[in-house]
Amino acid sequence: MQISGLFCLWFVGVLSPALVRGQSHVLDKPVTELCLNCICEAISGCNATAVCINPEKGTCGIFRITWAYWVDSGKLTINGEHPDSEHAFIHCANDPHCAADTVQNYMKQFNQDCNDDGEMDCLDYARIHKLGGYGCKGELPYKYQETFEECIEDYQDQGFE
Numbered sequence: 224m225q226i227s228g229l230f231c232l233w234f235v236g237v238l239s240p241a242l243v244r245g246q247s248h249v250l251d252k253p254v255t256e257l258c259l260n261c262i263c264e265a266i267s268g269c270n271a272t273a274v275c276i277n278p279e280k281g282t283c284g285i286f287r288i289t290w291a292y293w294v295d296s297g298k299l300t301i302n303g304e305h306p307d308s309e310h311a312f313i314h315c316a317n318d319p320h321c322a323a324d325t326v327q328n329y330m331k332q333f334n335q336d337c338n339d340d341g342e343m344d345c346l347d348y349a350r351i352h353k354l355g356g357y358g359c360k361g362e363l364p365y366k367y368q369e370t371f372e373e374c375i376e377d378y379q380d381q382g383f384e
Contacts, residue, residue: 251331252327253327253330253331253334253343253348254326254327254330254345254348255345257345257375257378257383257384258345258348258349259323259326259327260374260378261345261349261371261374261375261378262286262326262348262349262352262371263285263286264370264371264374265349265353265367265368265370265371265374266285266286266287266352266353266367267284267285267286267287268370269285270285271284271285271319273285274317275313275316275317282316283312283313283316283317284316284317284318284319284322285319285322286316286322286323286325286326286352288315288316288322288325288326290312292325292329292355293312293315293316293325295329295332295333295356296325296326296328296329296332297325297328298311298312298315299315299321299324299325299328300314300315300321301314301315301318301320301321302314326352329351329352329356330348330351330352332356333351333355333356333357333359335347335351335356335359337350337351337354337359337360338350338360339360345375347359349363349367349371350363353367
């Protein structure tokens, strides 16, 4: 996980970002790069080759974003594409930078303390991402939670916070 996780962190956070546009731009980013990386690991293993070409088939990109999630996040697009164009969702969800910005916007939209610990943190963002803005207090699937927690622990063991 260490090599793929660090690669994904670099891929999402450092790689030259695409020109991202939408109805609401990402100005402040509540989710840290480390947290985004662990959400990515837990949801898809950061598998950038598992792209989608048809939004009706479910989830797309490394963050496994649905069309409704993308809409709730402000319909971000890349390269000046119009948000209502036929392939805008697919292009954004399959682009790591646009997808990460979509996650950021979703977290701003549904920001809440899902585990009732009095803090808004990465654990809450992981829950919101997987369970949705209205269901984040529910039970996380075991594999998702285990992978997410292992990722966080790996980074903490390496001295990252």
